[in-house]
Amino acid sequence: MKERNMNVIIHILGGGPAELLPDIQSLQEERIVWAGVDRGVYTLLSRGIKPNIAFGDFDSVSCEELTFIEERVENLIKFKPEKDETDMEHALNWAITQNPQIIRIFGATGGRLDHMLANLQLLINPIKNKSHVQIEMIDQKNIVFLKQPGVYSIEKLEKKKYISFIPMMNDVKGVTLKGFKYPLNDYHIELGSTVCISNELVADYGTFSFSEGILLIVRSTD
Numbered sequence: 685m686k687e688r689n690m691n692v693i694i695h696i697l698g699g700g701p702a703e704l705l706p707d708i709q710s711l712q713e714e715r716i717v718w719a720g721v722d723r724g725v726y727t728l729l730s731r732g733i734k735p736n737i738a739f740g741d742f743d744s745v746s747c748e749e750l751t752f753i754e755e756r757v758e759n760l761i762k763f764k765p766e767k768d769e770t771d772m773e774h775a776l777n778w779a780i781t782q783n784p785q786i787i788r789i790f791g792a793t794g795g796r797l798d799h800m801l802a803n804l805q806l807l808i809n810p811i812k813n814k815s816h817v818q819i820e821m822i823d824q825k826n827i828v829f830l831k832q833p834g835v836y837s838i839e840k841l842e843k844k845k846y847i848s849f850i851p852m853m854n855d856v857k858g859v860t861l862k863g864f865k866y867p868l869n870d871y872h873i874e875l876g877s878t879v880c881i882s883n884e885l886v887a888d889y890g891t892f893s894f895s896e897g898i899l900l901i902v903r904s905t906d
Contacts (some may be wrong), residue, residue: 691715692784696775697735698791698803699744704823707788708733719779722771724791725753732903738745739775741765747825770799776806780815787819794823804828804900811898828905833858835893840885842901849873849880849892856897863890873897 691713697708699722710732720728722740727748729735732848736758740749763771779787785791792803803821807830811819818867821828827844830852849859851873859871865884873880882904890898 686823687864690785692717692782694719694764694779694782694784694787696721696772696779696787696789696792697724698772698775698789699727700791700799700823701794702727702791704794706822706824708790717782717784720757721775721791725757729753729756737761737778739763739778740771741767754787762763763773764829770802771804772799773806773809776809776819777827778819780810780813785815785818789819789821790820790823792823793826807900808898811851824904829901831899831901833895833897835891838885838892840888840890840891841903844879844905845884846882846902846906847884847899848882848902848904849875850900850902851875852898854897855895856899858893859893860893861890862892863887864892 695711696719712733716727718733718735720735720738722742723744725735725738725740726745729752735757738753738757739761741763742753743765745753764775776787776789789803793800807819807821807828810819811830811832813845819829855875856873859868861868861872861883863885865886
């Protein structure tokens, strides 16, 4: 297994609605590698962030905006609009091969529902590729990530106090929640169930564990 590069964090910015983005300018630090996707490349540049790499067919930008991008981004990977993979999938597959400490995706929610659902499904790619890279999808109100069976500690976040556990693809078995307002012990969550929506931590830390399936964890605020 390729060793994780703990000195690298990859941030990917997609072309979702700019008003749903967190303050990405505040996320700058030396070890962050920025990847822009389609209109997300223009958004990065317009906010003073030069992406290290960019992907897209750029059908969502004007001719003038594309020229602006081409003049400023050296590592620009362009695709034809007719392709099997989305621009975001190309970007995420590249990011996974870098084996960074973590991958964070912005600009992947809101707007077109089909794009958002497709992006959520991409979170399963590291599991399919037997990679252990953690991927988070983030907007102003949500942090979303997947977990495989195991035992995990989770920290209370005042700005994201609601925590939901949603089965992904199949039922999830043996779910145990400790330190939560609504604890569970060895619970079976069926696919399509809403029993684990909007839970909350009652202490600074809690734990969740499960023995089978894949869980989608959503940390949210109103």
